[in-house]
Amino acid sequence: MNFYTKINKYILERFPTMWNTHFVWMILICLCTHVLYFGLGYASLDVELLKEYGVRNFFFKGSYFSIYCIIGLLALIYFGFRYFAHNPFKHFYPIGKIYFWKILGQLFVIFFLYSTVLISFENGLKLKAKKIVTMETVQTEAYKIALATPFLYNNITDYVITNRSYPEPFPCDEVSDLVIGHDSINDFEIKHSIDYKKPYVELDASLYQFGEISQERVDDCNTKEVLDTIYDVSKIYGLARYSIYNFSGKELRSNRKYVNETALIVEEKDVELEKIHNWQKNKDSNAIAKTIQIVKDICKKYNINEQLYPMKMATAGLKQNLNEQQLIRTGFKDYKGYTIGEDVAIDTAPGAVTAVIEADDNDKINGVSQIDYNYFVDIPKFTTLKDNVENLEEEMGTKQLKRETLWILILGSLFFAFCFVMLKYITLKDLILGVFVAGVLLALLALYIGTTEKFKEGNGENRIMRAALIYAALIMGVGFYGFLSNAIKKQLLTKWFIAFATAIFAFPTILLIYIRENSFTEVVKTCETYATKIYSFEFSPWQFLVLALISIFIIFTMIKKMYAKVE
Amino acid sequence: MFQHKLSEIKYQFDSANDSLGFRLLVDAVLDTNNVSIFNECISLANWQEQNENDTATFKTKCYDLLAKLDNEKINIARTENVLVSAVNIKKMYGKNNFELGPVSIDIIAGQLIGLVGENGNGKTTLLRILAKELSFTEGEIEYPFADRNADDYTLRTKLTYIPQRTPKWFGKVKDNLKLTCAHYGIKPNENEQWVSMLMIRFGLWKFRNHGWDELSSGYKMRFELARTFLRKPRLLLLDEPLANLDILSQQLILEDLKMMGKSLSNPLGIVLSSQQLYEVEKVSDEVVFLQNGKPSSFNNLKNTEGDNVLVVEIEIDNSKESLLSALQSVQIQEIKLIGSNFYIEIKNTDSPTFLQLLLQNKITLKYYRDISLSTRRFFNR
Numbered sequence: 001m002n003f004y005t006k007i008n009k010y011i012l013e014r015f016p017t018m019w020n021t022h023f024v025w026m027i028l029i030c031l032c033t034h035v036l037y038f039g040l041g042y043a044s045l046d047v048e049l050l051k052e053y054g055v056r057n058f059f060f061k062g063s064y065f066s067i068y069c070i071i072g073l074l075a076l077i078y079f080g081f082r083y084f085a086h087n088p089f090k091h092f093y094p095i096g097k098i099y100f101w102k103i104l105g106q107l108f109v110i111f112f113l114y115s116t117v118l119i120s121f122e123n124g125l126k127l128k129a130k131k132i133v134t135m136e137t138v139q140t141e142a143y144k145i146a147l148a149t150p151f152l153y154n155n156i157t158d159y160v161i162t163n164r165s166y167p168e169p170f171p172c173d174e175v176s177d178l179v180i181g182h183d184s185i186n187d188f189e190i191k192h193s194i195d196y197k198k199p200y201v202e203l204d205a206s207l208y209q210f211g212e213i214s215q216e217r218v219d220d221c222n223t224k225e226v227l228d229t230i231y232d233v234s235k236i237y238g239l240a241r242y243s244i245y246n247f248s249g250k251e252l253r254s255n256r257k258y259v260n261e262t263a264l265i266v267e268e269k270d271v272e273l274e275k276i277h278n279w280q281k282n283k284d285s286n287a288i289a290k291t292i293q294i295v296k297d298i299c300k301k302y303n304i305n306e307q308l309y310p311m312k313m314a315t316a317g318l319k320q321n322l323n324e325q326q327l328i329r330t331g332f333k334d335y336k337g338y339t340i341g342e343d344v345a346i347d348t349a350p351g352a353v354t355a356v357i358e359a360d361d362n363d364k365i366n367g368v369s370q371i372d373y374n375y376f377v378d379i380p381k382f383t384t385l386k387d388n389v390e391n392l393e394e395e396m397g398t399k400q401l402k403r404e405t406l407w408i409l410i411l412g413s414l415f416f417a418f419c420f421v422m423l424k425y426i427t428l429k430d431l432i433l434g435v436f437v438a439g440v441l442l443a444l445l446a447l448y449i450g451t452t453e454k455f456k457e458g459n460g461e462n463r464i465m466r467a468a469l470i471y472a473a474l475i476m477g478v479g480f481y482g483f484l485s486n487a488i489k490k491q492l493l494t495k496w497f498i499a500f501a502t503a504i505f506a507f508p509t510i511l512l513i514y515i516r517e518n519s520f521t522e523v524v525k526t527c528e529t530y531a532t533k534i535y536s537f538e539f540s541p542w543q544f545l546v547l548a549l550i551s552i553f554i555i556f557t558m559i560k561k562m563y564a565k566v567e
Numbered sequence: 568m569f570q571h572k573l574s575e576i577k578y579q580f581d582s583a584n585d586s587l588g589f590r591l592l593v594d595a596v597l598d599t600n601n602v603s604i605f606n607e608c609i610s611l612a613n614w615q616e617q618n619e620n621d622t623a624t625f626k627t628k629c630y631d632l633l634a635k636l637d638n639e640k641i642n643i644a645r646t647e648n649v650l651v652s653a654v655n656i657k658k659m660y661g662k663n664n665f666e667l668g669p670v671s672i673d674i675i676a677g678q679l680i681g682l683v684g685e686n687g688n689g690k691t692t693l694l695r696i697l698a699k700e701l702s703f704t705e706g707e708i709e710y711p712f713a714d715r716n717a718d719d720y721t722l723r724t725k726l727t728y729i730p731q732r733t734p735k736w737f738g739k740v741k742d743n744l745k746l747t748c749a750h751y752g753i754k755p756n757e758n759e760q761w762v763s764m765l766m767i768r769f770g771l772w773k774f775r776n777h778g779w780d781e782l783s784s785g786y787k788m789r790f791e792l793a794r795t796f797l798r799k800p801r802l803l804l805l806d807e808p809l810a811n812l813d814i815l816s817q818q819l820i821l822e823d824l825k826m827m828g829k830s831l832s833n834p835l836g837i838v839l840s841s842q843q844l845y846e847v848e849k850v851s852d853e854v855v856f857l858q859n860g861k862p863s864s865f866n867n868l869k870n871t872e873g874d875n876v877l878v879v880e881i882e883i884d885n886s887k888e889s890l891l892s893a894l895q896s897v898q899i900q901e902i903k904l905i906g907s908n909f910y911i912e913i914k915n916t917d918s919p920t921f922l923q924l925l926l927q928n929k930i931t932l933k934y935y936r937d938i939s940l941s942t943r944r945f946f947n948r
Binding site for chain 1: 700718
């Protein structure tokens with residue numbers, strides 16, 4: 001306690017604003033919370049968690065978030081008691097030119113530090129995950145499981161076929177495929193596909209017709225130019241049956257949204273495909289059994305359910321696949337999928353999805369359901385574990401903190417800091433009254449628009465924009481009038497503040513959006529470049545930050561004058 | 568001047584007025600602006616706190632400190648500077664047609680002006696106008712001490728106005744004073760000393776670790792004064808500082824204000840409003856009486872009417888007839904009964920003659936006050 005008093009005395013005499021904001025102690029509380037949550041993150045992670053649940057929003061589950069809120073609330077009370085009780089501004093104590101920035105900066109640091117507790121928690125998880133299993137290990141093991149997966153049969157409804165290799169006589173070559181349809185001009189994607197030189201092929205007395213797609217480019221005049229014509233075997237009805245499928249453990253899930261990622265992983269590993277084909281081709285049951293045994297060991301390591309009989313599986317796998325002609329060596333190809341809403345298309349080429357789904361149905365019809373379920377391994381759990389480790393490694397934690405998250409934390413902390421700075425200068429009563437005044441004005445404007453049917457022109461957005469501009473201008477007009485003249489009393493101005501401040505903040509943004517909207521709809525060509533610039537300006541975090549800080553400073557200066565103004 | 572002050576301090580200690588002597592001593596120490604002397608004074612206050620009954624040693628230590636002060640040189644500030652010059656200030660309220668003014672007033676450093684008047688006659692309004700809290704309808708106010716280029720906020724940092732009801736503050740007395748001190752640019756290593764000195768000066772030393780709820784009204788006012796003096800104000804405006812205080816506290820605070828206002832190194836102009844006429848008149852350099860918003864100056868009263876007319880307030884056991892009979896030989900200008908007191912104006916006489924007449928006519932006197940030179944007479948008009 002003596003130490004606490006001494007430190008307080010030291011700060012009070014030298015840094016009154018820091019004393020006022022409890023800065024040192026708040027930083028200490030934040031750091032302690034960071035340490036606590038790092039520990040909690042470390043302690044709460046185990047193998048069971050890694051393989052059973054997602055870790056991405058783990059902080060917000062259970063009591064972690066509640067404890068965080070309670071600590072935050074208590075700290076806020078501790079902070080607010082002194083912060084609001086001692087107000088040099090209202091006592092007209094001298095405040096230096098950078099006083100406002102000092103307070104804002106301190107509050108920003110406090111809020112930012114407290115809001116980043118989540119990162120420490122995630123780093124705790126990350127460290128523990130590294131201790132349990134490293135990224136390298138999990139990737140290696142994933143690869144080993146992937147090798148064995150073609151010989152494992154899980155619940156047939158759980159997987160989606162996205163990876164195939166095709167038998168002779170399908171001399172497939174890998175080519176690039178073009179996708180058009182994105183928003184901007186000249187935007188096209190090259191997707192991998194399969195080129196087959198002949199449009200037709202006869203197999204097992206059946207004639208297969210290959211799909212045809214074009215590689216195109218859209219020029220500046222919106223004209224499509226055909227670059228090349230290629231054939232895609234994936235369009236052939238039922239061809240999927242003639243492929244090695246079920247290759248990646250990633251596929252073993254009913255939710256298809258990860259297929260895109262899976263395709264990439266499979267692509268990395270597909271060098272080994274030929275090896276698997278050879279095992280099948282040469283009926284090398286020992287090799288298959290060995291591979292499956294590795295999976296069994298991995299499952300044991302992570303305590304994942306398995307019912308594996310390697311030799312039996314190998315034999316049965318070979319037999320089944322030979323009988324079903326499902327594993328045939330020739331060329332092979334992985335398909336990249338892309339997300340369409342919640343669902344996933346397997347390939348970019350039209351018809352591919354249909355082909356795959358129908359292939360699934362065919363499999364069921366042709367007796368895949370007879371698969372011996374003794375060959376079971378709970379691959380999805382390993383997949384979850386792998387996903388979690390990857391998430392922790394790649395997306396969470398300080399080093400890999402996503403840029404968007406960082407900006408959200410920065411701007412969010414700045415917003416709260418600004419709110420607290422302003423709360424110090426205007427009373428809650430004034431705030432409420434201000435909101436009420438603004439609300440009444442808005443309601444009157446809405447009534448006027450509603451009854452007189454103004455703003456008929458333009459679409460709905462434009463009408464709202466116009467109304468918002470008028471409203472903001474009205475509020476700002478009255479605010480500035482009151483600020484510059486003695487006609488309106490100080491008390492009214494402070495009540496007006498909330499509407500005034502909101503309008504100052506909102507006006508430029510609304511104006512920009514309004515111009516942008518109009519430039520797209522009315523003067524598309526001429527304003528296109530300008531609109532793009534506005535768009536990028538509006539949503540560039542750096543520029544937004546600078547704009548926000550300037551606006552905050554203007555508002556603060558105004559309040560200072562407002563308070564100094566006599567009633 | 569400083570030597571004169573020191574002599575007065577010595578005289579007070581010699582006359583066994585230790586309390587007044589010590590307060591004057593602290594004032595003198597504050598005048599030096601010397602932190603090492605401050606430290607000695609603080610040590611003395613600490614010692615006194617621990618040895619309350621040992622007055623002899625305390626007095627010796629005070630003499631020692633006084634001797635040290637003898638060698639100190641202080642910067643004596645000029646007191647003739649006008650701090651505020653208000654010319655024909657008027658403030659009109661639409662609702663009840665009340666009009667304050669026109670009021671013209673010059674306040675100079677070291678001057679204490681009392682503002683008296685009945686409730687609702689514009690005392691608070693005038694104070695708030697001078698403190699730049701209220702706008703005025705007509706007239707002009709200048710603050711020559713302030714930088715002309717300074718904005719209103721900066722100017723208001725130099726004008727200190729203490730309202731009748733002071734707002735609640737939080738934390739300890741000492742912490743609050745230290746925060747004020749820190750904001751006013753006192754060096755960190757002098758902060759503790761300045762705060763301690765002001766606490767000693769205003770009798771807050773024992774209460775330094777008390778909160779707002781633990782202080783009486785008198786000490787809350789003392790705290791406000793200590794806080795205000797830490798700001799080294801040029802102009803101090805106090806609205807009814809004596810309200811809710813007992814008579815002893817009223818006298819003490821008024822004395823303190825007068826003494827501190829006339830500080831040699833940091834003199835300041837003080838305007839205070841009060842209903843305690845006689846107490847205020849005792850310490851004020853000038854008293855302004857406000858009636859229906861119109862001012863009358865106590866100084867004008869002294870110059871114009873005070874020489875010729877005896878104005879008294881008396882309470883007697885006898886009847887009005889007996890009183891009139893007793894005063895037959897003097898020229899009564901006005902006599903009226905206000906409550907249980909007679910208000911009497913007599914021309915060309917003085918107080919001893921008047922009292923002699925009452926005694927000769929066996930008038931039983933219960934209360935007597937000569938208000939010839941008091942603004943009290945304005946209230947009876």
